[in-house]
Amino acid sequence: xxxxxxxxxxxxxxxxxxxxxxxxxxxxxxxxxxxxxxxxxxxxxxxxxxxxxxxxxxxxxxxxxxxxxxxxxxxxxxxxxxxxxxxxxxxxxxxxxxxxxxxxxxxxxxxxxxxxxxxxxxxxxxxxxxxxxxxxxxxxxxxxxxxxxxxxxxxxxxxxxxxxxxxxxxxxxxxxxxxxxxxxxxxxxxxxxxxxxxxxxxxxxxxxxxxxxxxxxxxxxxxxxxxxxxxx
Amino acid sequence: xxxxxxxxxxxxxxxxxxxxxxxxxxxxxxxxxxxxxxxxxxxxxxxxxxxxxxxxxxxxxxxxxxxxxxxxxxxxxxxxxxxxxxxxxxxxxxxxxxxxxxxxxxxxxxxxxxxxxxxxxxxx
Numbered sequence: 001x002x003x004x005x006x007x008x009x010x011x012x013x014x015x016x017x018x019x020x021x022x023x024x025x026x027x028x029x030x031x032x033x034x035x036x037x038x039x040x041x042x043x044x045x046x047x048x049x050x051x052x053x054x055x056x057x058x059x060x061x062x063x064x065x066x067x068x069x070x071x072x073x074x075x076x077x078x079x080x081x082x083x084x085x086x087x088x089x090x091x092x093x094x095x096x097x098x099x100x101x102x103x104x105x106x107x108x109x110x111x112x113x114x115x116x117x118x119x120x121x122x123x124x125x126x127x128x129x130x131x132x133x134x135x136x137x138x139x140x141x142x143x144x145x146x147x148x149x150x151x152x153x154x155x156x157x158x159x160x161x162x163x164x165x166x167x168x169x170x171x172x173x174x175x176x177x178x179x180x181x182x183x184x185x186x187x188x189x190x191x192x193x194x195x196x197x198x199x200x201x202x203x204x205x206x207x208x209x210x211x212x213x214x215x216x217x218x219x220x221x222x223x224x225x226x227x228x229x230x231x232x
Numbered sequence: 233x234x235x236x237x238x239x240x241x242x243x244x245x246x247x248x249x250x251x252x253x254x255x256x257x258x259x260x261x262x263x264x265x266x267x268x269x270x271x272x273x274x275x276x277x278x279x280x281x282x283x284x285x286x287x288x289x290x291x292x293x294x295x296x297x298x299x300x301x302x303x304x305x306x307x308x309x310x311x312x313x314x315x316x317x318x319x320x321x322x323x324x325x326x327x328x329x330x331x332x333x334x335x336x337x338x339x340x341x342x343x344x345x346x347x348x349x350x351x352x353x354x355x356x
Contacts, residue, residue: 115326131324138326139294142315145330171330178332 044091045103045231048151050144050176052168053080053110053137055159056188060214061087061107067220068092074107079123081137083109086147099228106151109140111168148175153182153231155223156204160187160195160211164203173204184226187211190218234260295320 049057062072074087087107094101115138120130148154154176158164176183184207187200191213201209208226212219234243238257243249252258289296289308296311297319311318317329 111330113328113330115328117324134324134326135292135294138318138328141328141330142294142318145316145328168330171332174332175330 045101045153046106046151047103047227048106048108048147048154049157050108050148050154050172051110051157052159052166053112054078055110055157055162056214057110057157058083058087058107060155060157060186060188060212061089061105063214063217063220064105065089065092068094073105079120079125079133081110081112081115081120081133081140083107084133084136084140085109086140086143094224094227096224096228099232101228101231106147108144108147109137111141111144111172112137113168115141145175148179148181151181153184153227155184155186156207157186157188158200158203160189160197160200161192164200169203173207182230184208184210184223184230186223188214191216234262237261293320294318295326 049061051057058074058076061074062076065071065073069089069092071089073089074083076082086109089105089107092103092105094103115134117127117130117134120133121127125133156169156173156176158169173183173185185200185204187195187197187209189195190197190211197211200211208230210219210223210226212223214220234249235241236243236253236255236257237259239253239255241253241255243253243260249260253260289298289306289311293308295318296308296315297317298306299319299321300306301322316331319327319329321327
């Protein structure tokens with residue numbers, strides 16, 4: 001009889017012990033959940049740089065990268081479609097007049113509706129290399145278009161020395177707008193004598209607008225101010 | 233196309249299926265066979281077989297439409313459903329049709345590029 005009672009007590013204590021363990025496990029799970037809620041929601045912002053080829057996207061990306069991290073991002077070249085893959089620089093911190101923003105910078109390949117390998121032949125590339133570059137550039141265009149679904153904000157770069165009323169420009173801004181992505185229109189290359197920023201501003205009057213030179217760094221502070229204003 | 237089950241000859245017309253094969257059989261089976269456009273050798277100039285030998289989409293191909301010659305196209309349907317339309321012409325030049333995303337709510341874009349609800353806050 002005594003042994004039976006003893007056995008029941010052992011089973012009861014074992015039950016309590018098991019129950020306690022489950023409670024502890026549940027409590028730890030809850031605490032981890034709180035931590036996840038507090039810290040897990042922190043999502044870095046993806047800032048995409050879009051535009052036609054050779055408008056200065058990588059030059060600007062390099063400038064921003066050097067300013068914020070001290071390192072450059074990609075290579076620039078007078079040959080169109082130098083950037084043929086989406087370049088990503090992660091965990092950059094923009095600190096501007098008390099504003100602090102963690103972001104990933106995405107330098108997109110230039111978007112074009114036609115990629116002709118013969119254009120590269122003029123820059124001294126062999127036929128084979130030119131055809132390879134054309135194929136990679138086209139893939140880059142596809143990647144850039146598809147990545148519009150992944151960015152949280154966009155810089156839309158336009159060469160201020162060129163006509164802004166192009167099919168590509170209108171389509172890019174239309175796609176960004178349709179996705180409700182906050183966008184800043186950037187008229188680049190103001191260091192060049194034939195730059196016409198008024199024409200760019202008139203072409204896209206309803207957007208935040210910055211004119212700058214990615215090459216010299218002129219007006220870059222203004223861009224940071226717009227980013228801070230737009231994304232704060 | 234319909235082929236005679238006895239002699240394997242492809243039916244040239246619906247009337248032939250109705251009246252029967254010249255071999256006497258009236259039974260035909262339907263299947264995806266290559267059309268016999270050149271008297272049975274399948275190598276007729278301009279026929280689909282002429283292109284079949286070198287039509288394929290390699291993994292490195294970015295195009296989903298190839299132009300083989302004027303008026304002759306090959307489509308990569310799987311690629312078209314996944315990516316924007318990319319056409320490669322017979323000269324090796326690529327053309328990309330950038331899809332224009334429409335707003336699903338049918339509203340005209342406001343043109344401020346702000347995040348959702350941000351404009352409404354400002355108006356207050």
